[in-house]
Amino acid sequence: MTPISKPAIEQLAFFKYLGKWILLTLPLAIVAGSMVALFLWLLDEATRLRWEHPWLLYLLPVAGVAIVALYRFRGKNAEAGNNLVMDEIHQQGGGIPARMAPFVLITTVVTHLFGGSAGREGTAVQIGGSVAQQVGKWLRLKRDDVRILLMTGVAAGFGAVFGTPVAGTVFALEVLTIGRIKYDALIPCLMAAIMADVVCSLYGIGHTHYHIDFHTLPTGGWMHFKLDPMLLGKVLMAALLFGLAGTLFAELTAGIKTLSGKLIRHKLLIPAVGGCLIIALTWALGTNDYLGLGVTSQHPDGVSIVNAFREGGAQPMSWFWKLLFTAITLGMGFKGGEVTPLFFIGATLGNAIAMVTGAPVDLFAALGFIAVFAAATNTPLACTIMGVELFGGEHILYFALACFVAYLFSGHSGIYASQRISLSKQ
Amino acid sequence: MTPISKPAIEQLAFFKYLGKWILLTLPLAIVAGSMVALFLWLLDEATRLRWEHPWLLYLLPVAGVAIVALYRFRGKNAEAGNNLVMDEIHQQGGGIPARMAPFVLITTVVTHLFGGSAGREGTAVQIGGSVAQQVGKWLRLKRDDVRILLMTGVAAGFGAVFGTPVAGTVFALEVLTIGRIKYDALIPCLMAAIMADVVCSLYGIGHTHYHIDFHTLPTGGWMHFKLDPMLLGKVLMAALLFGLAGTLFAELTAGIKTLSGKLIRHKLLIPAVGGCLIIALTWALGTNDYLGLGVTSQHPDGVSIVNAFREGGAQPMSWFWKLLFTAITLGMGFKGGEVTPLFFIGATLGNAIAMVTGAPVDLFAALGFIAVFAAATNTPLACTIMGVELFGGEHILYFALACFVAYLFSGHSGIYASQRISLSKQ
Known part of the structure; x- marks a missing residue:
């Protein structure tokens, strides 16, 4: 043409x-x-x-x-x-x-x-x-x-x-x-x-500040990144897990919705049961860190998105608990978005992976933050750019790698049933 | 679905x-x-x-x-x-x-x-x-x-x-x-x-370092940008000009190619005439700054991409001369890419606009660098991301605005004749 x-x-x-x-x-x-x-x-x-x-x-x-x-x-x-x-x-x-x-x-x-x-x-x-x-x-x-x-x-x-x-x-x-x-x-x-x-x-509304202290560039220049193959491998492996976590979230939320619709005949009872489940889980775990948004915690050392950016800021299973709490909340009739919980799930999962593999905690929390979201919504480019807007541009290569691979590994499902499929992912 | x-x-x-x-x-x-x-x-x-x-x-x-x-x-x-x-x-x-x-x-x-x-x-x-x-x-x-x-x-x-x-x-x-x-x-x-x-x-190949000293954020945080409406207006206006410069480059290169093919019957003569034109222009302007890549200049104070990031690093018409030199070079049979000259044209045009409007020179050189390229190749997202990879993520909002608007204003032409049109831009 x-x-x-x-x-x-x-x-x-x-x-x-x-x-x-x-x-x-x-x-x-x-x-x-x-x-x-x-x-x-x-x-x-x-x-x-x-x-x-x-x-x-x-x-x-x-x-x-x-x-x-x-x-x-x-x-x-x-x-x-x-x-x-x-x-x-x-x-x-x-x-x-x-x-x-x-x-x-x-x-x-x-x-x-x-x-x-x-x-x-x-x-x-x-x-x-x-x-x-x-x-x-x-x-x-x-x-x-x-x-x-x-x-x-x-x-x-x-x-x-x-x-x-x-x-x-x-x-x-x-x-x-x-x-x-x-x-x-x-x-x-x-x-x-x-x-x-x-x-x-x-109106004076501010947004949470995040900061990644880890630098791949000892000189501070933008271009001379020496790609660490070990770190690259860890990011790739983490991205697979972020992708699976995104899928698990989408499937579990949908599954809970379907199942509760089948098991509980009176529709108004569903959120009542859901609320009771949340209360029971909160009791069982002995913490209110998985309630609400989770950007910050009531306690300085509690599990939260912000705390996930430092060592000890999340437990190994924190990501799963938040996933379960949110799937119950949204699958059983309450209202709100999915994305901040996805940030929480990703950041705490990234924290846990970093602790196990010896990777930089703040970088991996940031990668999880954007990549689980990318996987659950199938929006890898938006999430890469969000990483830059929230955490700065230095690590854009890792952001892109994590989001693209997580997107690939999340399959063709997602949290939006009305999303259409134009192209198969492979 | x-x-x-x-x-x-x-x-x-x-x-x-x-x-x-x-x-x-x-x-x-x-x-x-x-x-x-x-x-x-x-x-x-x-x-x-x-x-x-x-x-x-x-x-x-x-x-x-x-x-x-x-x-x-x-x-x-x-x-x-x-x-x-x-x-x-x-x-x-x-x-x-x-x-x-x-x-x-x-x-x-x-x-x-x-x-x-x-x-x-x-x-x-x-x-x-x-x-x-x-x-x-x-x-x-x-x-x-x-x-x-x-x-x-x-x-x-x-x-x-x-x-x-x-x-x-x-x-x-x-x-x-x-x-x-x-x-x-x-x-x-x-x-x-x-x-x-x-x-x-x-192999030890490095890439040029660029740096934008201008900060919109006095505190250094990523999120609390206070958008300066004056600066926003200047970016918008500059983006229009970047878009037009990209179009002018594409049209002039194509025009010179067509015209020289019509006027000069023997095809092997075309690059000979082109070479002579470049020599004559170099004589007339008394500088070799518009030859070659132009990333740096032979003289510390010459016009170059790197120097365009500071005051006095480009003259008001530098962008036009580079555009003309490159259109002749590529339109008359020589080989090489278009993008580095587009960086030069954009950075020096951004420099000139900043000097006239009192905007930050380094930011506007960076905006021109990526936006003229976006306009000539119709790739606004790639250029926004390139801005982040070359200059850091702080100014991504201005990068996106400049690239998207320049893309819009460049019309449906571009330097690649084999690019197809899927959607009209408006």
């Missing part, structure tokens, strides 16, 4: 395109960015309250019943969550209801307040998608513009909730289909993600 | 796949990595010789005739260069001749020895592609495996020549088609790029 070449007219059209999408994504970014800021603030408050009042955990079964009842009787099709957003992008149907945003915001905060183990990104993506749908309706946009606007909603939500706008952009493009990226929403997504992130930060 | 789910069998198959591609790309990486190392060493020697013996420039017309004659009478279809490699990946035809690798290596070094303005990546990509084809033939691989192996050849050549294996990987996936990435060669490309880069570095 020969290149199309009408430069002057083309460039003018690009100005129009750029201006159009800045204007279209501005209201989306303001509303979604503000809601995400509110959400992050409420999450912090909920976590603080739960730590101050440990008895809140005993109300988890009741909270679960309330959440499921709310969606059942007032939720319309909002319960489908992320999958509804993705379905509407693939093929527009009935649309995303406006209520999805406030519903998921409130129920996620409730999940966290009472000790459910869940994340944030699903909530942010649903806020972004729902707001985008309303903006599209309000401006009576054409079908194709609505599709792109929905994608910018995903990018905006993701970018703002983690403070990683570039990763949010690539995530929105990458998550829809396994094995393919299409660039049609590249610029609009980046605009939306940057603006939503800025809006969110204007 | 529901997820496919036969975990145990799938994971076993992935092991086989991973092992297969490590084995297949290992000989490719060793041969291509070694040839790229030889190539880089010869380039350094050629540049040193040219600086020591300025009269070599006067032989440029003769050298050009020799290059064109060599390809004409002994080159088979190797002259098609990068486009042949891309065509063979899109649809296998007659294959890439084995002689492509040594021919392009020698003629590129000759081009540089006598002062032609050209780059390296085209040469490295052709070395990688040609070696990959021979490996595929030697192992009697199936059609589909040959296609993937050719892509790994591109990744290996690109990754080794710039010391940026992750960017090389994404480049190989991204360059084939505008507006789409397919992941089928993701892991093989990364394996090949890492191994070729390691092989190349084992």
Whole structure:
């Protein structure tokens, strides 16, 4: 195919395109960015309250019943969550209801307040998608513009909730289909993600700082990396395990959902049983470290994402417990995202692998952090870039290796049922 | 579509796949990595010789005739260069001749020895592609495996020549088609790029160090970036200009090629005239800074890529002169890549824009470096990642913004005629 070449007219059209999408994504970014800021603030408050009042955990079964009842009787099709957003992008149907945003915001905060183990990104993506749908309706946009606007909603939500706008952009493009990226929403997504992130930060919302002290470069230069073959081998082996952990998480969550649906006839009872299981597990393990987000722990030496970056910051089985807690929470009707628990699972698994193999703990925690996520969502490029945005660019080679290999080893399943398969992974 | 789910069998198959591609790309990486190392060493020697013996420039017309004659009478279809490699990946035809690798290596070094303005990546990509084809033939691989192996050849050549294996990987996936990435060669490309880069570095070949002193983060943390709206606006405006510069380069090179073919009847005369034009321009400007690679200058204060990272390291029109020198060199029959000149054009243009607008010079030189390249090759993600690999991850947001917007504004043309268009950019 020969290149199309009408430069002057083309460039003018690009100005129009750029201006159009800045204007279209501005209201989306303001509303979604503000809601995400509110959400992050409420999450912090909920976590603080739960730590101050440990008895809140005993109300988890009741909270679960309330959440499921709310969606059942007032939720319309909002319960489908992320999958509804993705379905509407693939093929527009009935649309995303406006209520999805406030519903998921409130129920996620409730999940966290009472000790459910869940994340944030699903909530942010649903806020972004729902707001985008309303903006599209309000401006009576054409079908194709609505599709792109929905994608910018995903990018905006993701970018703002983690403070990683570039990763949010690539995530929105990458998550829809396994094995393919299409660039049609590249610029609009980046605009939306940057603006939503800025809006969110204007409220004074900060994001957790992570730091990798390990340097492959004794001189501090960027380019002269001497690749350590031993380290490379350890990263490769860890990546396989990260991939399997991602798959295990997706399969276990889906399995618990199916099984509880079969075993427990009354749907409202499911979250009650789930809540009781979480309480029992917390008792059995004698720690509340696996409840809630898990970014930090109530106790300075507890297991948390932040602590997983140093020796002794996680136990060998921490990753499994978080996986189980989260699969129960999300598989049995509570609300929230999967990604922060995936960070937790990955970082603590990376910590454990590093302790066994004598690899640098902070680097392996970071690799697990992004690679388990890459495996469970099938988004290796977005996760590589997220690694750079969160941990700096020095180790991008290891980030890419870990995410790509984990992606390969996670098979064709994942946490999003509405993700399509364009290409087999091999 | 529901997820496919036969975990145990799938994971076993992935092991086989991973092992297969490590084995297949290992000989490719060793041969291509070694040839790229030889190539880089010869380039350094050629540049040193040219600086020591300025009269070599006067032989440029003769050298050009020799290059064109060599390809004409002994080159088979190797002259098609990068486009042949891309065509063979899109649809296998007659294959890439084995002689492509040594021919392009020698003629590129000759081009540089006598002062032609050209780059390296085209040469490295052709070395990688040609070696990959021979490996595929030697192992009697199936059609589909040959296609993937050719892509790994591109990744290996690109990754080794710039010391940026992750960017090389994404480049190989991204360059084939505008507006789409397919992941089928993701892991093989990364394996090949890492191994070729390691092989190349084992010969003691280093890559130029770049450094951006400008920090958006006064505290040094990764996440709390306070986006400066003024700076953002300047980056956006600069990105438009980077995009236009990329287009101008592609159009001018193609235009000079067409025009000289029409005006000069005897094909062997074209490079002779081109060589004379380069000599005349060098006289007129009174500097040899626009000859050769341009990574460094013979004079400490000359115009070069490295010097463009500081104030006064480039003149306002430096970018245009390099563009003109390179368009003449490559449009009139000399050999070499386009990318290093694109780095030069971008870095000096970024320098000039920074001086006019009061933006940080080193950051804008880096943005131009990657964004003009992104515009001319339509590979915005690879260039964003290359920015991280060369300059660190701190400014990834600006890297992405500059590359994505420059990509948008470069229209649908580019330096590779065999690049296909999957999606319109708007």
